[in-house]
Amino acid sequence: MNIIITAGGTSERIDDVRTITNSSTGRLGFTIGTVLAEQYGRQIETIDYLHGLRAAYPVHAKIQPVAIEGVLDLQRELQRLLTTEKIDAVIHAMAVSDYLVHEVTTLDRIRGTEDPENKADLSGNKISSEIDDLVIHMKKSPKVISKIKMWNPAVKLVGFKLLSNVPHEELIDVGHHLLEKNSCDFVLANDLAEISKDYHWGYLIHKDKTYDTMETNEEIAGMIAKKILASV
Amino acid sequence: MNIIITAGGTSERIDDVRTITNSSTGRLGFTIGTVLAEQYGRQIETIDYLHGLRAAYPVHAKIQPVAIEGVLDLQRELQRLLTTEKIDAVIHAMAVSDYLVHEVTTLDRIRGTEDPENKADLSGNKISSEIDDLVIHMKKSPKVISKIKMWNPAVKLVGFKLLSNVPHEELIDVGHHLLEKNSCDFVLANDLAEISKDYHWGYLIHKDKTYDTMETNEEIAGMIAKKILASV
Numbered sequence: 001m002n003i004i005i006t007a008g009g010t011s012e013r014i015d016d017v018r019t020i021t022n023s024s025t026g027r028l029g030f031t032i033g034t035v036l037a038e039q040y041g042r043q044i045e046t047i048d049y050l051h052g053l054r055a056a057y058p059v060h061a062k063i064q065p066v067a068i069e070g071v072l073d074l075q076r077e078l079q080r081l082l083t084t085e086k087i088d089a090v091i092h093a094m095a096v097s098d099y100l101v102h103e104v105t106t107l108d109r110i111r112g113t114e115d116p117e118n119k120a121d122l123s124g125n126k127i128s129s130e131i132d133d134l135v136i137h138m139k140k141s142p143k144v145i146s147k148i149k150m151w152n153p154a155v156k157l158v159g160f161k162l163l164s165n166v167p168h169e170e171l172i173d174v175g176h177h178l179l180e181k182n183s184c185d186f187v188l189a190n191d192l193a194e195i196s197k198d199y200h201w202g203y204l205i206h207k208d209k210t211y212d213t214m215e216t217n218e219e220i221a222g223m224i225a226k227k228i229l230a231s232v
Numbered sequence: 233m234n235i236i237i238t239a240g241g242t243s244e245r246i247d248d249v250r251t252i253t254n255s256s257t258g259r260l261g262f263t264i265g266t267v268l269a270e271q272y273g274r275q276i277e278t279i280d281y282l283h284g285l286r287a288a289y290p291v292h293a294k295i296q297p298v299a300i301e302g303v304l305d306l307q308r309e310l311q312r313l314l315t316t317e318k319i320d321a322v323i324h325a326m327a328v329s330d331y332l333v334h335e336v337t338t339l340d341r342i343r344g345t346e347d348p349e350n351k352a353d354l355s356g357n358k359i360s361s362e363i364d365d366l367v368i369h370m371k372k373s374p375k376v377i378s379k380i381k382m383w384n385p386a387v388k389l390v391g392f393k394l395l396s397n398v399p400h401e402e403l404i405d406v407g408h409h410l411l412e413k414n415s416c417d418f419v420l421a422n423d424l425a426e427i428s429k430d431y432h433w434g435y436l437i438h439k440d441k442t443y444d445t446m447e448t449n450e451e452i453a454g455m456i457a458k459k460i461l462a463s464v
Contacts, residue, residue, distance in 0.1 A: 016396040016424055017327065020252050054286060095249065098361035107369065110342055125396035125424075129330035129372070136368040137339065140361070164248040164357035192248055192357075 001232055002087050004048045004078070005033050006094035008055025010071050012101050014136060016125045024095035026055025028160075028188075028200070031221040032091055033058045039222075040229055048081055050074065052094065071097050071141040078144060082151035088232045089156040090148055091224060093188075099138035107133035149183045156231050158224055159184040165193040175205045186227060188220060233464055234319050236280045236310070237265050238326035240287025242303050244333050246368060248357045256327035258287025260392075260420075260432070263453040264323055265290045271454075272461055280313055282306065284326065303329050303373040310376060314383035320464045321388040322380055323456060325420075331370035339365035381415045388463050390456055391416040397425040407437045418459060420452060 007029020009022030033049055037060040047063045057065040068074045074096060081087055104127060108114040120131050127134070148157055159182055161175045175189030187205045194201035202220040204212040204227065212227075214220045239261020241254030265281055269292040279295045289297040300306045306328060313319060336354060340346040352363050359366070380389055391414055393407045407421030419437045426433035434452040436459065437443040444459075446452045 014252070017255055017394065018252060018329075019255055020246070020250060023249055023251055097250075098359075099366050102365075107342065110339065110367075127330075132372065133334075134331050134370040135342075136370065138366040138368065140364065162249065 001044050001089070001229075002046050002048070002085065003036060003044060003228070004050065004081060004087055004090045004092075005029050005036075006050045006068070006074065006078075006090070006092050006096075007033070007057070008052025008068075009095040010052055010068065010074060010097045011054075012070050012097050012099070014101055014104060015127050018127070020097065020099075020101065020136075020138075021054070022052075022095035022097055024052065024055070024162075026051055026093075028202075028217055028220060029091070029093040030056060030058055031217050032093065032224055033063055034060070035218075035221040035225045037062045040225060043229060048085075048087075050077055050094065068094070071100060071144065075142060075144050075147070078148065079151055082148065082155065087152060087155055089158070089228050091158045091228065092145055092148070093158075093160045095162065096144055097141055100141045101136060102139040103137045105135050105137060106131055107135055110135055110137075143182075145178075145182045145184075156228055157182070157184045157186075158228065159187040161187055161189045163189070163191050166191060172203060172205060172209070172211060175203065175211075176209050179205055179207065185231060186224070188224065190220075233276050233321070233461075234278050234280070234317065235268060235276060235460070236282065236313060236319055236322045236324075237261050237268075238282045238300070238306065238310075238322075238324050238328075239265070239289070240284025240300075241327040242284055242300065242306060242329045243286075244302050244329050244331070246333055246336060247359050250359070252329065252331075252333065252368075252370075253286070254284075254327035254329055256284065256287070256394075258283055258325075260449055260452060261323070261325040262288060262290055263449050264325065264456055265295055266292070267450075267453040267457045269294045272457060275461060280317075280319075282309055282326065300326070303332060303376065307374060307376050307379070310380065311383055314380065314387065319384060319387055321390070321460050323390045323460065324377055324380065325390075325392045327394065328376055329373055332373045333368060334371040335369045337367050337369060338363055339367055342367055342369075375414075377410075377414045377416075388460055389414070389416045389418075390460065391419040393419055393421045395421070395423050398423060404435060404437060404441070404443060407435065407443075408441045411437055411439065417463060418456070420456065422452075 008026030009024035011019040179187040240258030241256035243251040243253040411419040
């Protein structure tokens with residue numbers, strides 16, 4: 001069996017020294033990779049482990065790490081793997097930016113009130129530090145998760161939804177909506193307010209909207225590994 | 233002798249999961265801290281090591297690490313140390329954001345063309361992923377370096393200037409301008425185009441605009457340590 005895990009966060013470059021990053025640590029993906037490689041190693045041939053630049057990857061003979069910077073890099077690599085390799089499951093835990101940097105500009109320029117005699121200098125590889133009202137204009141990024149089953153309809157897919165401090169019912173609703181919209185087999189929903197060093201509540205939502213409840217990182221990883229292996 | 237080193241990059245929060253970060257690794261500050269603690273340990277009592285969240289710090293009995301998130305956190309901690317402790321020198325290698333997040337909004341709202349029947353939802357702790365044209369409006373951050381000699385006029389100050397792919401003469405000019413503007417004693421100027429795994433060109437500019445030239449991280453650290461210790 002061949003599995004893809006995505007973990008950590010994407011980064012979108014603003015200029016040569018500044019980026020917008022999703023602050024995911026990649027800890028959950030790391031634990032899932034470790035559990036699969038160590039506890040289910042006999043059933044697994046390879047794990048392609050696509051990780052954000054700041055996320056660590058488990059070092060193991062079955063794990064092939066691939067460093068991913070932005071959303072478009074992730075899309076390219078997933079498409080390549082899913083259309084050219086025999087992949088059985090994708091565990092898509094990466095925090096993917098919802099937005100790409102479209103343009104770096106100024107408030108005056110957007111409003112059409114820029115003084116033509118005193119234009120802001122936005123050329124060069126590093127943005128000037130002397131602009132009064134800097135504007136980073138962003139546009140929606142492609143929804144990579146929605147393409148996974150298009151590239152390979154037979155693959156099993158686990159989606160992830162992280163929200164911040166919402167009612168439990170809303171968390172399950174939003175997670176199940178993600179599942180239906182992207183033809184996921186499971187979605188792991190979790191809430192920043194229920195994550196600390198000592199616990200990590202997670203809800204593995206099924207197609208029929210029932211869900212398993214886990215209380216730690218390790219329990220979540222174990223449940224996802226078990227369900228994925230049983231479903232392939 | 234008591235020294236402050238700042239290293240790594242600051243991060244400004246956009247919401248609970250997204251940040252704008254300066255992608256500095258903190259490698260140069262790390263090497264400077266290591267050289268000072270290991271080679272000049274007898275002359276040094278403590279090094280307060282203010283580092284960005286993603287930058288490592290040297291582990292050493294004389295080094296007191298302090299984790300710094302945003303520009304305002306850096307300002308608060310530097311002001312506290314420089315106005316209440318006996319500090320002899322500040323080596324200010326941190327990549328400090330030139331901008332703070334002022335507001336997260338939309339293009340339509342800025343232009344005044346938002347449909348009142350269909351307002352973008354920007355409430356909550358995590359920005360919606362369904363906005364067509366998201367705008368991050370930023371304003372200039374306080375210039376922390378300009379305040380260091382105001383808080384403590386007797387302190388020795390090393391500033392840092394990193395540019396990207398500019399002519400050598402411009403690099404020295406910009407570095408010397410930074411020195412004069414902020415009453416630095418030295419400025420280390422460097423250019424991304426002259427930094428790789430194997431080399432790191434650096435120019436330690438003096439008040440009279442002469443400069444020392446170094447070719448590696450270690451040479452830069454050694455030169456800064458030597459000059460600072462001789463000047464205090």
